[in-house]
Each structure stands twice: as structure tokens, then as C-alpha cells.
Amino acid sequence: MDTQKALDDLRTCLGQRLSLSKSDLDLHGQSESHFPLSPPDAVAYPETTDEVAHIMAVCARHRVPVVGWGTGTSLEGQSQAFSGGVVVDFSRMNRVLDVAQADMVARVQPGVTREALNEELRATGLFFPVDPGANAALGGMAATRASGTTAVRYGTMRDNVQALEVVTAAGEVIRTGTAARKSSSGYDLTALFVGSEGTLGLITELTLRLHGQPEAISAAVCAFDSVGDAVATVIDTIQCGVPMARIELVDEDSVRAVNAYSGMDLTETPHLLLEFHGSDTGVREQAEVFGAIAADHGGRGFDWATMPEARTALWTMRHNAYYAILASRPGARAIVTDICVPISRLAEAIEETRADLARAGVAGPILGHVGDGNFHAVLMVDMEDEAEIARAKSASDRMVERALAMGGTATGEHGIGVGKLGYMAQEHGGGWAMMGAIKAALDPDNILNPGKLVPPRT
Amino acid sequence: MDTQKALDDLRTCLGQRLSLSKSDLDLHGQSESHFPLSPPDAVAYPETTDEVAHIMAVCARHRVPVVGWGTGTSLEGQSQAFSGGVVVDFSRMNRVLDVAQADMVARVQPGVTREALNEELRATGLFFPVDPGANAALGGMAATRASGTTAVRYGTMRDNVQALEVVTAAGEVIRTGTAARKSSSGYDLTALFVGSEGTLGLITELTLRLHGQPEAISAAVCAFDSVGDAVATVIDTIQCGVPMARIELVDEDSVRAVNAYSGMDLTETPHLLLEFHGSDTGVREQAEVFGAIAADHGGRGFDWATMPEARTALWTMRHNAYYAILASRPGARAIVTDICVPISRLAEAIEETRADLARAGVAGPILGHVGDGNFHAVLMVDMEDEAEIARAKSASDRMVERALAMGGTATGEHGIGVGKLGYMAQEHGGGWAMMGAIKAALDPDNILNPGKLVPPRT
Known part of the structure; x- marks a missing residue:
């Protein structure tokens, strides 16, 4: 590895767009969760695919590590340069290149955020559905195989990335997939790169699937006596074929945190937060079917609203839940868990996790994308308290053990990184x-x- | 390569389930399309994953080719042993291992056919939607990344295979994916094996996603003056968010062939064949929206039927269309084309193909999964007439050139094989x-x- 020579070569090409400033290196050494600061040797700000290819070729020649960076919102240390090297920050590659309305796809550069894309799509009647909460860059979302609240209806990044342009380790530019909706031509390289966390190549362009903006949207909350009742409601609703757009669980600890943070006044019991998309008739029908099923399982206070303001308040609250939970214990950092289990085991997984955390004395409010069997316990720790960190990590280990024993996975949507x-x-x-x-x-x-x-x- | 030693070793393990009979070798050397007979050296009939692993280990030791075989319905020579070796016929691994109703998945062995699985699911309220026409084995459908008439609504094998058990080239058994609906854990090996055509491993078990049997189903046909009008109807319908379960195009030549073969009396113009799935209200609403859009594009004779007999007749006719087309010219074999283009270019692709085939004097009725932009021209040739074969192959080449120039793919669902x-x-x-x-x-x-x-x- 000859980092200095690589940086000299990169300087020639990028000029001021190769940053060595301490503040910039520190900014790109940070993480939203508990990983230590890990500043890279340099941050590159390419503006074109050719520049990315050049950066890769230079770094390959000198054997210098290359780490992609979107918005830095990954949670498992994916974008941190623990081995040093060059962080490639895609914030200047943030153009929507093309929106093909008849084909319902958009071609975007990797630095476009999901909110920026949806802003651009507003007038087209189309939208991009994947919503991990954070306003992440789409390149990073693809690299992480992100999903979030709408995956139950619209799928994850796996399902919504149709094609990619990628710069390989050798600095070659390749294209995976085509502009056609499906193909049986060869290995599915698109799917291989989605979720590869920048370990196989750098994504320099994405072709994303868009969906029609629903004619009608309604949102709802519903309180339950237990997580088991809430999950049973979810299972029955899915089996009835109700195509819910979002169905989220918040446990009583999370409800307490969001009440305090967002000024809500939900009763402190487990809740489902829901959204229905469809025609006017369809949304009404979905809400009625759901209401009947929820009532069978002791759901209370179910009411649905089509007012945009009420919906926005609800999902803003849900998106801020992570920060609400952190704010419930000032100064704490989070060890974020992300297990995903078969939905038939979900209630059991959540109940066992709650009991385990209580026994271990670890604070960990739970929220989850229950339609997918995926939930997070946000384990709060004082980074000065090594004993507490050890207790939390060990509880996190047991959550994964439990998930794997149930046939599930250690991570539903946050990825592997180092965490x-x-x-x-x-x-x-x-x-x-x-x-x-x-x-x-x-x-x-x-x-x-x-x-x-x-x-x-x- | 030491084929004889490999066969001796396999005989010890498999006994009579290693077949060397000429009739069996010839049967496994055949193809449904125009490829020449290519009998393997032996056909193995394993009954367990361990036996498949043993077969692989033996063949690896002696460097003998191994080719998987489901029902032999692939169209590009995928299951033919052009380099000799052992064909592994999965017909004895045909058990449905588990149906998890709450999780809406089934674990099956690779030799289970899609119709056998749906028969087994009948009483559960669930079904497996992918329908390539042929009653193919699910292992082969996964290996080919098959799709068919329902992909517009339910996706392809890419979207409906959740996890796999695979025997690697070294004879090791690995599992890809989990029982959870989603995961961000590592490279998507499941997606890598789906569509890999037996070149990376042998699939020995599949976890498949099931869907709820729709409460109501209706089917319809609608005649159009031109392919352009039919495709414009499809684009508008999809953009309106109508979740059609099937939407198939047959051109006038295909209509003529199916009229003769299946005793139908459709007018000899392009038709769309449709199916709607949903609630009673939903299906009515979908059909009404479609009917209005079709009328705007000059659609005629649109009528929808919920009678199971009428639906069955319609889709039996569609599934038999390939054979109907072949029967329209007794003794002919087919060079099957399978291009897929962005839907915005579909009408143009079909019209140019029709004009090209007319100019070249090649008979090639067209049918297509128009919701996906995928269509087939079934090019009929007399295998004794080399000039005709050359004309058809060259027309097939031009179709692919046209598809690639439009940003599409050489194959929407049949795969690569050698063809x-x-x-x-x-x-x-x-x-x-x-x-x-x-x-x-x-x-x-x-x-x-x-x-x-x-x-x-x-």
C-alpha cells in the first residue's frame, strides 16, 4: 500500500475535490451508532463515473482501500474506513438523469437521496417507495439492501433496483441489468451488487422502479393489550390479502419515548401504525377488513384518517422514533439490533427479547416492521460504562442467537459492515x-x- | 475426465438408479426446441440431498460434467449434456416438505412441479403463482429464472424464491437465504443461484413464497385493430395502478393458430387476454377501469367472465398456443425467440419484428407477456431445409439486435443455455x-x- 503516491495521483485529477482537511476526515470517520471514530486518509468528491473509475484505478495500482459514502447513515460501520484509505463521497453525483414515465423507472446517480428523488417525481404521478426512515442516498440504500416501513407492500431495494452501473475493483465500468423489466440473461449481477456494501464495486448509477402514486391513502393507529395480539392481527391481515402499505409495531417503551419526544398522547400499550394505499373504495375496504380483524384480537381505538396532516404527523413520529428513544436517555449511544424472523415466530421473538432485556437490566425499546418479521430493539448505553456496554452487547448476541434458532437472520435491513x-x-x-x-x-x-x-x- | 471410473463409483451408491439404457439416455438428450440429440453418459436418479452431494463429489473427483434435469422443458438447451457426463434427474426428489401457512412459504424438493405444488396447496387458501405454461419442475424453473403469464402481478422466480439448499461443485451442501422474508446479511446467494442454469451448483431444496388465493377471479378477452392500440392500453392500465394478474398479447397469426387448434372463434386481429384477481369489488373495479381504457384505444368485444370454466378454457388455449402454432405447420420445429424490451418500445419492437419476418419469408406468430415487455415469435422451420433455418436464425438475430438497441435483453424468461x-x-x-x-x-x-x-x- 502506498497511500501518499495514490493521493498525489488523485490530487492531479481531482484538485480541491480531494480533501485532506481534518474536519472533513473526521466527519467521514463518524457513525450514527456506537463505532469509534475512524477518519480515512482522504475524501474524494467525484462528479462523474469516469472520475470514479480513475479513483479506483489509482487506488488499485497503489493497493489503497476505497470506501463508498452516501449520507453516512448506515448503522453497522459500513462506510467507515477502519483500514484507512480513500472515502469516495458521492454527494456531487446527485442528479436524477432520466425519468421514463411509461416504463416507470428513473435513472439516478448514487448521491441522490430518496427524498430528493420523490420531490423530483411529484408531478409525474409516480414515486419511489423504499423508505428506511433516514433520508439516505440511493446508492447507499442499494449497497446496504435497505428497506424500511413500506417493504411489506413494495419490497426492499432488492426488488426495486432494476439495473446498475458499477465501477469494478480494477476501475472498469460495467452495467448490470437492462432497461427491460425482467431478464433471464445470465447471473443476476444486479442482485449480487445490491447488499454487497461496496465490497465488490462502487455503484455509479441506478435504474430504480417507480410506482404509481396511490389515488387514496389513509393512515391509522390501533392499540393492543399485548404484542402477541398485535402480531396475530398482522398475520391474519396479510393472509386475507390486504395489501397494507405500512404496518409498524411500537412497544410500550417506544410509545412512552415518542409521546415525550413528539408530543403524542398514545396509551402506553403496544400499537400498530398503519397506512393503506389504493383507490378510494379500495382503501375503505382495506381499512374495514383490518378493523374487523383487529377487533377480533382486542384492538382498541382503531380509527383511520385520510387527512394528509394527520398522516404526516404519524410517520414523522415513527421516523423520529429512533431519536425519540435516544432522547429518552440523554447522552446515551445506541447499539441497534435488527433481527428478522418468520412472522409465525415474531410475537415469541419479541416477548422473549423483552423479558431478556428486563432480566439483563438493559433499556431497549422495540419497534418493528412487523409485516416482514423484522424488529429493532434500540439498546441504550453510556459509552463510559463498560459493564453496561458488555451487558447490552451480550443481550444483542442473544437476540441474534434467538433469531437464528427460529430460522431467521441477524439483520433484516441494516446489513453486516463490521457490526x-x-x-x-x-x-x-x-x-x-x-x-x-x-x-x-x-x-x-x-x-x-x-x-x-x-x-x-x- | 475419467467417466468410466465415475460411473463405477456411482453404481455402488445408486444401484439401479444409475441408468445407462439407450432409451433413457436418448430421452435425456432431447429438447423441446431445435437442438440436436445429445445423450449423456448416464442418468442418475437421486432420492436425497446426500445422494446429490455424493454424485457431485464423485464427478468432481473424476472431472465428469454434471447437468441437472427437471422436466426437460427448457428451451435453450440448458439441460442437454453437450459435453457428455451425468444428467441428474430430480424426478424422485418430488416431495413437498413443508407448508408454513402463517409464513406463506413452502419448502419443496426440486422435482416438484408447479402444478403438483398447487394441487397440494389447494385446501390451504394459498397458491404458488409463477406460471411459465409448461408444468415444469420448480428446481428447473428457479435455475432458469422462469416467469410467464403472471409475472406482471406476482413477479418471476427471482421474486418468489426465498431460500435454497444447493450442492456445490465440490459436493458441499450449503443453504442460502433464511426462513425470514427479508435479510441484509451478505451477498444475495439465492439470487445468484436463481437463473444460474446449473452452472454454479445443483438446487436440492427451495423455499418458495406463496400468495393468498384471490377471493375473486375474472378473465376477459379484448380485440384491437393493431398491436400498437393493444400495447397502449396495457401501458395506461399499468400506470393507473390496476394490478392485473395476467395480460397477454396474441397477434393475428397466433389467433388464427389457436382458433384452429382449440376450436375458438376469435376475430383474426390482435387480442389481449386478461385476468383480474382481488375481492369481488376489486375485480369489478379493475375490469371497469380496464374496459374504459381499452375503449379509448379502440378495444372491441371486451367482456369479462367470472365462470371458472370460461377462465380455464381461455388459459388452456393460451398455454397451448405454442403447440397450436407448431400444429399450424405439421412437421415443423421451432426456433423460439424471447426478447424483452422497455414497455415504451414494445409496440415498435413487435411491429418491426412482424415486418421483418414478412420480408424474410419466415412464419413466426407472436405472443407476449406484454405487461413485462416480453414477447415470443415462434419461428417455424423445416429441419431439412437449411436455407429456411438460416433465414429464421438470422431473423432471430435481428430481433435480439433490435431488443438490445432498445435497451432490452435477449431473453426475458427462457435463459441462455447454448441458444x-x-x-x-x-x-x-x-x-x-x-x-x-x-x-x-x-x-x-x-x-x-x-x-x-x-x-x-x-
């Missing part, structure tokens, strides 16, 4: 070695986001 | 070499379905 690396062998067995073989074939010098996702190079 | 290998470099550029690198990493001795999909090993 979940320790579970890969157990979750994937021989499949993890296969991932390592693919990584070695496509990035033989291990310069693309080294130390993340795959087994350590031996 | 579409010649288009891979042009369609994928550097991505094809990347596929070759992945293949070399996972199957270094090139024994898994050699000669298919990836670049020739240099």
Missing part, C-alpha cells in the same frame, strides 16, 4: 466461504471496503 | 467476464453444466 460480522459463519455456514470466494475473484487485492461482510482474507 | 450464448458479450460487456470469474471461483474444474451461460474457459 454483524461475528454472526456470518453461524448464519451462512459454507455460504460465507462462498461469499469470500466471490469477493476474492472480483477484488483480488482486497481494496474495496476491506474488513467488511466477507471472511478475513487468509 | 443465446452468442449474445452475451454484446448484452453484458464486461459483466459477462465477471460472470466467468464467478463461475471459475465456484467451479474451478468447470464440471457444472459446462459450455452454458458463461464465456468459454480459456
